Amino acid sequence: MTRQKQRIDELRRSNTLPGEELLALLAEATPESDEYLFAQARTVREAVYGKAVYMRGLIEFTNYCKNDCFYCGIRRSAKSTQRYRLTEEQILDCCDTGHALGFRTFVLQGGEDGFYTDERIVSIVSGIKERYPDCAVTLSIGERERESYEAFYKAGADRYLLRHETADEEHYRQLHPSELSLTHRKQCLADLKDIGFQVGCGFMVGSPGQKPEHLVKDLQFISELQPHMVGIGPFVPHHDTPFAKETQGGLELTLRLLAIIRLMHPHVLLPATTALGTIDPRGREKGILAGANVVMPNLSPRDVRKKYMLYDNKICTGDEAAECVRCLEKRIASTGYELVCDRGDYR
Ligand code: 5AD
Ligand code: FES
Numbered sequence: 001m002t003r004q005k006q007r008i009d010e011l012r013r014s015n016t017l018p019g020e021e022l023l024a025l026l027a028e029a030t031p032e033s034d035e036y037l038f039a040q041a042r043t044v045r046e047a048v049y050g051k052a053v054y055m056r057g058l059i060e061f062t063n064y065c066k067n068d069c070f071y072c073g074i075r076r077s078a079k080s081t082q083r084y085r086l087t088e089e090q091i092l093d094c095c096d097t098g099h100a101l102g103f104r105t106f107v108l109q110g111g112e113d114g115f116y117t118d119e120r121i122v123s124i125v126s127g128i129k130e131r132y133p134d135c136a137v138t139l140s141i142g143e144r145e146r147e148s149y150e151a152f153y154k155a156g157a158d159r160y161l162l163r164h165e166t167a168d169e170e171h172y173r174q175l176h177p178s179e180l181s182l183t184h185r186k187q188c189l190a191d192l193k194d195i196g197f198q199v200g201c202g203f204m205v206g207s208p209g210q211k212p213e214h215l216v217k218d219l220q221f222i223s224e225l226q227p228h229m230v231g232i233g234p235f236v237p238h239h240d241t242p243f244a245k246e247t248q249g250g251l252e253l254t255l256r257l258l259a260i261i262r263l264m265h266p267h268v269l270l271p272a273t274t275a276l277g278t279i280d281p282r283g284r285e286k287g288i289l290a291g292a293n294v295v296m297p298n299l300s301p302r303d304v305r306k307k308y309m310l311y312d313n314k315i316c317t318g319d320e321a322a323e324c325v326r327c328l329e330k331r332i333a334s335t336g337y338e339l340v341c342d343r344g345d346y347r
Contacts, residue, residue: 004033011263012040016223022216022260029256041259041291044266049293051337054269054344055328056105056138057098057299057321060308061086061124065111067142068177069165071207073238073309074111080240084304085115088124094299095128099135101325102341106132107161107296109140116141118148122155129156136343143184146191153195160192163202163231166214167221174209189225198346200229200269205257206249207235215257223264228346229294230261230268233275236311251280255290262291267347269294277315284328288335294344295332297324 007025011017017025029037062085063074074081086094095106106128110116116124121141128137138159139152149160164185166172172182192199203218204210222230234249254276261270271294272287280286284295298316300308305317316324325339332339 001030001032004028004030005036008033008037008040008263011260012044015264015266019216019220022219023212025260026212026215026253026256029252034252034256034259037256037259037263038290041262042289045262045291045293048266048347052293052340052342052344053288053332053337054105054294054342055103055325055339056107056271056294056296056344057094057101057103058107058109058296059086059091059094059098060109060298060300060304061091062110062113062116063304063308064113064115066114067112067180069180070175070177070242071204071235071238071311073241073311075241078238078240081309082307084307085113086301086304088120088127090301091124092127092131094301095132095135097321098299099132101322103299104134104341104343105136105138105159106299107138107140109161112142118144118151121148122151125152125155125157134343136345143188146195149188149192149195149197153197157197159198159200159229161200161202161229161231162189162192163200163204164189164218164221165203166207166210167203167217168214171209171211171214175207189227193225193227198228199225200231201225201227202229202231204235204249204275205232205254206247208243208246210235219260219264222261226265228269230265230270231273232257232261233273234279236275236278236313238309238311248279251276251283251286255286258287258290258292269344269346271296274298274315275311278311278313282331285331285335288332288337295328295339297321297328
């Protein structure tokens with residue numbers, strides 16, 4: 001414990017550790033050292049964001065995807081997935097519902113769907129910004145050309161989420177077909193940041209083939225990129241993918257990584273993800289208590305919820321947005337933190 005405590009103190013003091021020390025921090029964790037780690041992460045997040053937990057309304061507007069990532073339930077080869085697209089009007093309806101519930105950030109997430117040309121995305125983004133100038137719009141629609149990202153930014157999009165998935169080349173190839181590359185993914189993130197977006201990267205915890213060394217690379221990549229947001233959650237198998245029989249990511253490891261990311265990046269916006277809530281009934285609460293400060297309830301229309309299944313057993317697919325907000329409000333209050341209605345910009 002003393003060595004672990006020293007590492008945690010050093011990480012909090014300098015926001016960094018040598019690779020081998022990060023590896024040891026992960027490998028030698030005990031329930032006792034985790035408790036200390038989480039307490040430090042809470043202190044650091046409270047110094048920057050107080051007790052506030054920000055909410056983002058997630059609008060899953062298309063589950064068509066041209067990609068075939070081995071882990072993902074909406075990959076193009078997942079034949080059992082019923083595909084849908086929301087119209088611009090349906091998306092705006094989601095925003096209306098969300099705005100009335102207090103949401104001031106809308107996250108448009110979808111598969112890489114050619115139907116949504118740059119022009120269509122621009123029209124959706126400017127439509128939302130026109131109706132709700134007080135709200136932030138986040139895009140999470142995968143890899144596109146720099147010119148497209150520039151057009152989205154000009155249309156008023158504020159933020160962009162693009163998880164890097166793994167910072168190790170070889171591991172990246174274990175998770176993706178050969179037409180996808182880590183180099184291009186990283187290029188997209190660099191472009192997005194350069195254009196002026198608040199950017200989010202991130203990865204799955206416990207994805208097939210992941211080794212502790214890969215997690216260290218993920219942490220190092222995050223330190224290089226210096227994103228505004230980091231999305232991490234456990235890998236959860238989906239029955240209609242090549243990884244159907246793989247084991248899911250661990251709760252403790254995910255919490256430990258959330259806390260480490262908080263110590264390395266005191267200002268980062270860090271969601272307690274739906275995947276975390278899926279592997280443990282109090283997963284999101286535990287995430288908040290390990291340093292997370294964002295939740296992303298679903299604003300998608302109820303009839304499409306069950307079709308946006310990136311992994312099996314996803315929670316909240318049968319609930320109205322209003323129910324999720326009420327439920328989350330209580331859950332977060334139970335941790336001593338507070339769900340707030342605010343754009344929740346990076347500080
Ligand atoms: N388990 C957990 N997370 C997943 N994602 C995709 N498939 C899975 C899965 N099976 C994550 C990816 C992606 C984000 C939108 O969802 O990290 O970037
Ligand atoms: Fe959706 Fe609890 S957050 S039902």
